[in-house]
Amino acid sequence: MGFRLACKDLGTTCPFVAHGETMAELTANAAKHAKEVHGYTDEQLSDPKMQEKIKAAIKEE
Numbered sequence: 142m143g144f145r146l147a148c149k150d151l152g153t154t155c156p157f158v159a160h161g162e163t164m165a166e167l168t169a170n171a172a173k174h175a176k177e178v179h180g181y182t183d184e185q186l187s188d189p190k191m192q193e194k195i196k197a198a199i200k201e202e
């Protein structure tokens with residue numbers, strides 16, 4: 142049991158899917174990917190609108 146977040150659910154064509162046992166682990170993995178691959182900054186990722194989008198795309202698995 143854990144959580145997943147597919148990058149393509151955030152409007153990209155990227156095949157990356159972040160996984161995590163906990164919500165904190167998932168968001169850490171997703172944030173690392175977003176910064177390394179897509180060039181996002183912490184500031185952009187902590188934007189309330191971005192946070193809402195991310196939360197809506199998180200699924201349990």
Ligand SMILES: [Zn+2]
Nearest residue numbers: 148155157178
């Ligand atoms: Zn991606």
